[in-house]
Structures are given as C-alpha cells and as structure tokens.
Amino acid sequence: MIQPTGAKTFSEGLRMAAETYHALGKILQGKYGVGATNVGYEGGYAPPLNKTRDALDAIMSARDAAGYEEEIKIGLDSAASSFYLDGGYSMDGDRLSPGELIDYYVDLVNTYPIILLEDPFEEEAYDDFARLTAKLPGAIIVGDDLYVTNMKRLEKGIKMCASNALLLKLNQIGSVSEAFDAARMSFRAGWKVMASHRSAETEDSALADVAVALGCELLKTGAPARSERTAKYNQLLRIQEELGEAAGYARI
Known part of the structure; x- marks a missing residue:
C-alpha cells in the first residue's frame, strides 16, 4: 500500500499515489514484460516476483521515479493467515517461527519506509501481535482477520494491546450499526481506524462517505485503477471540493 504522507490535501495525495502507481507499471513492464502489469481484484499489479524485498524495491524505484522520495511511505498487508501452518510461517522460501517473523518485520521496517503493517500474524495470534506492537511503537499495526470487525474480539485486542488500529469492513460483522460501534470502540482506545473495501467490490462509493463521517484517518480501497476502486477516490475528491x-x- 502506498501512503502519501507528505501530501497537504487528499487530492494531492491521490495524485502522488496515481503517479507512483503508473511509474511502477512502467518499471515492471520494462523488467518483466507486459504481462507483469496484469491486475488483480484490487487493481494491484501481479508481476512474477519471488521475494518480498523484490516487491518493496520495485515500489521504492517507482516512488523515486515519480519524484516522491520523501512524500511516499509504505504499508504492508501481510495476510499472514494465508502462509501460516502448524505453528510456523512460510516466508520467502524459509519457515519462520513467530519470534523469527517479528525480527523479520523489524528488519523490514528499519530498511524501508514502512509505517503500517496489517495482519502480520495469523488470526488467533493475539500475543504475537502484542509483541510486535510493543517492538514497533512508531508503526501502525492493523488488525483485520484478527478482529473481523467483531466487538468481542476487538475488546480482547484492546485489553492485550495487540495492535493500535482496526481495519473496518462494513459488511463483515452483519450490520452498519455494529461496524460503527467497533469504530467508536477503537477511537475510544486511542486507535486509528482504516475503512476498507472488499475484494469483490461494486461501484458504490458509500465507503468514502462513511470514512469521512467517522473521522477515519486511513482508507484502503485499492489501486487507482478499475472503476469499483476509483469510484471511492472520486467521491472523496467531491467531498473535499464541497468542504473547501x-x-x-x-x-499519520
């Protein structure tokens, strides 16, 4: 995820992100061929990369090519439940213990301008989340699969200091009011809330309105490509224009 922290307005941040996205496409096409710019459900590119650092290096090159060396930071959605099995994590060809994975993340944060980690561990690993959050006090540690916008799971996470941010998915818990309650609980705990799309999205732009109404500091709605993604960004541009x-x- 691209984090345009150096922008002064949303429209400026969106421009930075879009220019970096297109710079990345050119870099990937030049290195791997046109097939590397095929996109997935969320508009992101799908190049034939084997290592995490290869992807991060490509993003850094795109950021620099777009001219935003200081303005762009990085966020990672690890979705760690997808590479967890029998107490260990398969990462870049190695099998890592939870402690080794913590060290791996710390090294990445110290090497790259990473300010956000989403789902760095599998969905029941409250203790490991808490250990990483304590080790990286300057980073935003987001729980998605850990909480699934569920108040009981969120309350446990708050008590354990398992993270410092919630990923908010409106249709995940069953009702809009319950999702709003989860957001309010997070805000009361001093956490950040990242309003999020789903992989199978529509062109409905209500998520943008919800993010502004709740005061979410973060919004995750995919790459600046495909109309079901750009619809949310366009709505935020309209909101910015109306608010002046x-x-x-x-x-952040």
Whole structure:
C-alpha cells in the first residue's frame, strides 16, 4: 500500500499515489514484460516476483521515479493467515517461527519506509501481535482477520494491546450499526481506524462517505485503477471540493 504522507490535501495525495502507481507499471513492464502489469481484484499489479524485498524495491524505484522520495511511505498487508501452518510461517522460501517473523518485520521496517503493517500474524495470534506492537511503537499495526470487525474480539485486542488500529469492513460483522460501534470502540482506545473495501467490490462509493463521517484517518480501497476502486477516490475528491478549506487531511 502506498501512503502519501507528505501530501497537504487528499487530492494531492491521490495524485502522488496515481503517479507512483503508473511509474511502477512502467518499471515492471520494462523488467518483466507486459504481462507483469496484469491486475488483480484490487487493481494491484501481479508481476512474477519471488521475494518480498523484490516487491518493496520495485515500489521504492517507482516512488523515486515519480519524484516522491520523501512524500511516499509504505504499508504492508501481510495476510499472514494465508502462509501460516502448524505453528510456523512460510516466508520467502524459509519457515519462520513467530519470534523469527517479528525480527523479520523489524528488519523490514528499519530498511524501508514502512509505517503500517496489517495482519502480520495469523488470526488467533493475539500475543504475537502484542509483541510486535510493543517492538514497533512508531508503526501502525492493523488488525483485520484478527478482529473481523467483531466487538468481542476487538475488546480482547484492546485489553492485550495487540495492535493500535482496526481495519473496518462494513459488511463483515452483519450490520452498519455494529461496524460503527467497533469504530467508536477503537477511537475510544486511542486507535486509528482504516475503512476498507472488499475484494469483490461494486461501484458504490458509500465507503468514502462513511470514512469521512467517522473521522477515519486511513482508507484502503485499492489501486487507482478499475472503476469499483476509483469510484471511492472520486467521491472523496467531491467531498473535499464541497468542504473547501474545512476539508482536512490526516497526518499519520
């Protein structure tokens, strides 16, 4: 995920992200061929990369090519439940214990301008989440599969200091009011809330309105490509235009 932290407005941040996205496409096409710019459900590219650091290096090159060496940071959605089995994690051809994976993340954060990690461990690993959150006090540690927008799981995470941010999916818990309650619980705990799309999205732009209404500092809605993704960004542009000088841009 691209984090345009150096922008002063949402529209400026969107431009930075879009220019970096297209710079990345050119880099991948030049190195791997046109097939590397095929996109997935969320508009992201699908190049034939074997190592995590290869992907991060490509993003860094795109950021620099777009001219945003200082303005762009990185967020990672590890989706760690997908590579967890029998107490260990398969990572870049190696099998890592939870402790080794913590060290791996710390090394990545120290090497790259990573400010956000989503689902760095499997969905029941509250203790490991808490250990990483304590080790990286300056990073945003987001729980998605860990909480599934569920109040009981979220309450446990807050008590254990398992993370410091919630991924909010409106249709995940069953009702909009329950999702809003989860967001409010997170805010009361001093956490950040990242409003999120789903992989199988529509062109409905309500998520943008919800993110602004709740005061979410973060929004995850895919690459600036495909109409079901750009619809949310376009709605945020309209909201910014309507609010004028009253429109804020979160500093994270």
